[in-house]
Amino acid sequence: MSTVITHHPDSTTLLSYAAATIAEPLAAVVAAHLSMCPRCRAEVADLELLGAAIMLSAPDCSSGAALKVPARPADVAKLADGRVAHSNDRLPAPISAAYALSLDSIPWKRLGPGVWHHRLALRQEGDGDLRLLRIAPGRKMPDHGHGGAELTLVIEGAYRDVTGQYRRGDIQDVDEGIEHQPIVDTDGECICMIASEQPARFKSLVGRLTQPWTRM
Numbered sequence: 003m004s005t006v007i008t009h010h011p012d013s014t015t016l017l018s019y020a021a022a023t024i025a026e027p028l029a030a031v032v033a034a035h036l037s038m039c040p041r042c043r044a045e046v047a048d049l050e051l052l053g054a055a056i057m058l059s060a061p062d063c064s065s066g067a068a069l070k071v072p073a074r075p076a077d078v079a080k081l082a083d084g085r086v087a088h089s090n091d092r093l094p095a096p097i098s099a100a101y102a103l104s105l106d107s108i109p110w111k112r113l114g115p116g117v118w119h120h121r122l123a124l125r126q127e128g129d130g131d132l133r134l135l136r137i138a139p140g141r142k143m144p145d146h147g148h149g150g151a152e153l154t155l156v157i158e159g160a161y162r163d164v165t166g167q168y169r170r171g172d173i174q175d176v177d178e179g180i181e182h183q184p185i186v187d188t189d190g191e192c193i194c195m196i197a198s199e200q201p202a203r204f205k206s207l208v209g210r211l212t213q214p215w216t217r218m
């Protein structure tokens with residue numbers, strides 16, 4: 003069954019990924035999406051070519067100065083290199099390769115009724131938050147706003163909020179200031195991967211009570 007992807011990262015997100023200026027957790031989610039989405043792979047390849055062309059035409063290049071190519075963080079490069087790798091597992095190849103995980107081997111920790119999570123280690127603590135989330139059918143997530151950019155990639159199942167329905171391969175690219183309350187579809191649990199530049203700010207009481215433990 004082929005995956006039909008209807009929600010993609012914003013062009014500015016793909017641009018910052020191509021330029022290697024994106025935060026590590028966000029880069030991991032983009033790399034996972036690229037492994038599932040030929041359209042965005044092509045767009046990133048075009049942006050990388052454009053970036054190389056701009057650097058080659060820069061004045062200090064014509065005078066023989068060395069090219070200053072921005073370095074990608076090592077882990078992002080590793081994730082990106084694996085972005086078209088083939089895998090039989092449902093977990094996107096860049097993530098299963100970088101973290102030696104399969105969908106069946108994730109050591110879930112219970113976060114609350116019908117919600118489990120697994121934090122994915124970052125090269126640099128304080129660079130944001132990256133985690134896998136597993137949510138029971140029909141379950142609402144706590145109402146929350148964001149202090150920075152947040153990317154959510156659906157790996158299994160589906161959820162919806164005011165902006166539409168998100169299924170396997172879809173990405174929700176959320177900016178600062180947006181508040182949303184995703185609800186998982188009733189016909190199955192949802193597994194997604196969430197990256198944020200900063201911890202989310204939960205508004206509801208349950209969110210506020212659990213935040214010190216979950217650091218979401």
Ligand SMILES: [Zn+2]
Nearest residue numbers: 010011039042
């Ligand atoms: Zn895409």
